[in-house]
Amino acid sequence: ERPMTEPALDIQQLAHTFNRGTPYETTALGGVDLTLEPGDFVVVLGSNGSGKSTLLNAIAGSLMAESGRIRVDGTDVSRWPAHRRARLIGRVFQDPFGGTAADMTVLENLAIASTRGLRRGLGRALARARREELAEAVRRLGLGLENRLDTPMGLLSGGQRQALTLLMAMLVRPGLLLLDEHTAALDPRSAELLLRLTQTFVSAERLTTMMVTHSMPQAVRLGNRILIMHRGVVAFDLSGPQKRRARVEDLLARFEELRRSDMLDDPAADLLRRAYV
Numbered sequence: 001e002r003p004m005t006e007p008a009l010d011i012q013q014l015a016h017t018f019n020r021g022t023p024y025e026t027t028a029l030g031g032v033d034l035t036l037e038p039g040d041f042v043v044v045l046g047s048n049g050s051g052k053s054t055l056l057n058a059i060a061g062s063l064m065a066e067s068g069r070i071r072v073d074g075t076d077v078s079r080w081p082a083h084r085r086a087r088l089i090g091r092v093f094q095d096p097f098g099g100t101a102a103d104m105t106v107l108e109n110l111a112i113a114s115t116r117g118l119r120r121g122l123g124r125a126l127a128r129a130r131r132e133e134l135a136e137a138v139r140r141l142g143l144g145l146e147n148r149l150d151t152p153m154g155l156l157s158g159g160q161r162q163a164l165t166l167l168m169a170m171l172v173r174p175g176l177l178l179l180d181e182h183t184a185a186l187d188p189r190s191a192e193l194l195l196r197l198t199q200t201f202v203s204a205e206r207l208t209t210m211m212v213t214h215s216m217p218q219a220v221r222l223g224n225r226i227l228i229m230h231r232g233v234v235a236f237d238l239s240g241p242q243k244r245r246a247r248v249e250d251l252l253a254r255f256e257e258l259r260r261s262d263m264l265d266d267p268a269a270d271l272l273r274r275a276y277v
Contacts, residue, residue: 007071010071032068096165110134137171162186177207
């Protein structure tokens with residue numbers, strides 16, 4: 001029997017390099033160690049190319065990392081394909097039109113999501129009792145979509161689809177919820193609505209969550225922990241009082257530290273490169 005203190009996510013020395021052996025070789029993940037406890041809500045910040053999206057892809061299995069170990073709720077999923085990991089991991093992407101089937105109805109999309117990882121047919125999933133359960137789940141969104149269960153998903157707005165995608169990711173309560181800039185493509189009003197739903201659902205279900213964002217105000221507002229990634233590693237990990245006291249200005253100061261560090265490193269790197277030309 002597993003101990004009660006089993007981490008929700010345990011990553012050890014996760015590493016991956018793109019274009020290895022070419023002039024374009026890039027270290028995307030440089031040996032990341034990371035542990036999330038059950039119920040943690042971690043917001044991941046970082047500039048373009050810092051490794052934050054690569055980290056989520058490696059956890060979800062859409063990228064098979066070259067080395068390292070990933071455990072979700074005590075299960076080693078390091079070599080599992082993405083579809084197998086989907087039994088343990090829910091994910092919402094940036095594109096509100098990418099996480100659902102446009103030609104299928106709201107109910108059909110929900111039914112498929114509710115059987116993720118299970119061997120059940122769609123007909124069974126759409127039984128009357130199940131339809132009522134799904135309608136009640138949709139009612140929790142507060143968008144009136146429980147009255148549009150038979151509407152093709154493609155006729156809904158981006159904000160409505162993204163709200164439903166969030167719900168779909170949580171129908172089979174995942175061991176880990178991954179949110180990959182899930183508000184970035186939405187207008188401000190829809191983004192704010194989705195953030196409130198995210199906060200409400202994650203808190204109510206005590207879901208262990210990782211949310212990648214470029215928004216520092218979101219990072220300050222949400223979650224109990226902030227990770228700042230830089231050049232494929234976790235450069236800063238703010239939790240406890242540090243997270244509770246964090247303001248946008250504090251995060252900007254951390255990024256300025258990283259920028260200055262890069263400026264100091266670059267001349268030395270240039271000297272080394274010239275020495276070997």
